[in-house]
Amino acid sequence: MKCYLSRNYKGVSSSGYKAKTDMEDLMAGWGFRNIGLKRTFYPHVIVSFVLTLFGVLKALVCLRKGDILFLQYPLKKYFSFICNVAHFKGCKIVILIHDLGSFRRKKLSVSQEIKRLEHADYIIATNPAMQQWIKDRHCQMPVGHLGVWDYLSVARPDAHKELPSPPYQIVYAGALSRRKNAFLYSWGEKIEGYSVNLYGSGFFLEEAKGREHFRIKGFVQSDTLIESVEGDFGLVWDGDSVETCCGDFGEYLQFNTPHKTSLYIRCGLPVIIWERAALAPFVQSNRLGLCIGKLEDLNRLLLSITVEEYREMRNNVLRMSDRISKGFYFKQAAEKAIAFLQTTNQ
Structure with a gap:
């Protein structure tokens, strides 16, 4: 079974949350099972902490041998714990990278980042440049790439808009x-x-x-x-x-x-x-x-x-x-990850 872990988001106006909730919606639409709690949007810090904790515990109880769990990285709390328990239960981990802490935020050293990424069985970088950067740092896990973020919305641009001219x-x-x-x-x-x-x-x-x-x-x-x-x-x-x-x-x-x-x-x-x-x-x-x-x-x-x-x-x-608008790039990357893990698991 393919599954993912939803969580509480403290707001939906930031582009970072939009990317993550879109990926969750795509996985749900493809029949992936949400093993965490239902997605929520409570802004309170303590409420968010409690929901995250209970969501993680529920997820680990629900995991079954042979499951492929998709995680969105970074998962600020419990990432290593989730991966270790999932592997203990005979599951595989795919991570989709949204951000690398060793770059602009400098919260991790490069070696620490690579060590964290190696908790996964398959890594989806967001583009070929990030994919190559990870490989060049001697990451031992297989690395694919997304290409560009899919972006869900019922809205449509005006395809018949008049062509502009300078200025x-x-x-x-x-x-x-x-x-x-x-x-x-x-x-x-x-x-x-x-x-x-x-x-x-x-x-x-x-x-x-x-x-x-x-x-x-x-x-x-x-x-x-x-x-x-x-x-x-x-x-x-x-x-x-x-x-x-x-x-x-x-x-x-x-x-x-x-x-x-x-x-x-x-x-x-x-x-x-x-x-x-x-x-x-x-x-x-x-x-x-x-x-x-x-x-x-x-x-x-x-x-x-x-x-x-x-x-x-x-x-x-x-x-x-x-x-x-249809999830083309994530679907392509996810299918490659699943095919790789299923092939190597035989």
Whole structure:
């Protein structure tokens, strides 16, 4: 039996929780059995702790020999304990990585991270770059990859939206705190011939250079954003600088799969991404947008785009939007993991 462990989430507005709840919904739809408690959304710390504990205990009691248990990593509490008990009961573990603590958060050393990952029987990294990073650190377990996050929503972008022309509007969505997005405060002075629509909270317009180029749209629920986004491209960029993606958050783009990339695709927006990001090859090979070295490149690139080029990018994005709305990439990765474990178990 294929199974998974649901849990309590302290909120559903963050992209991190959205990715995890989407994966749970996909597994439930494929007939996987939730061996934990029913998913809840209580914000209280003590209530959340108790629900997590009882969910883990219930899961371990319900596990049966031969089960394949999918865990979403990191599971902040009880990860090693769950894996050890599952193996003792004759089960296999597949982990789907959402985040690596040894990168931006620095909560684990690289060797500690690899040791934790080796509790699994099969690892699904989020993209080929992360997959290779894990292999290069001599992880002993088999490693596959996802590709890009699937993104569930009943909402649909307007497929018949009129094709835009310069000046274009670029969308930047997410948590807009200075800690992760310091580049926003200097970006404005580099902008020529386009504007930026900011969706989210935490940005202080009065402190930004070139603030006349920004439009503050505030926080918008993802379903609403998919149907009503105002913009022509979605930007994936993190860190301190407009010259490159640097700092802990910026450099992490070389291995991470930002969930906002999938949100932009679901919105029907061609993607603009740092050329050294882990997802740049995905955007490039599927012709989903533009890969840039620095934000100043946009002044030239946006003016050079023809109507036909934009139409092709948007059509490709709409096809990809349909694909990730159905769980294509997680299904593909999960099937490979299951097939591997069933083959090696014979």
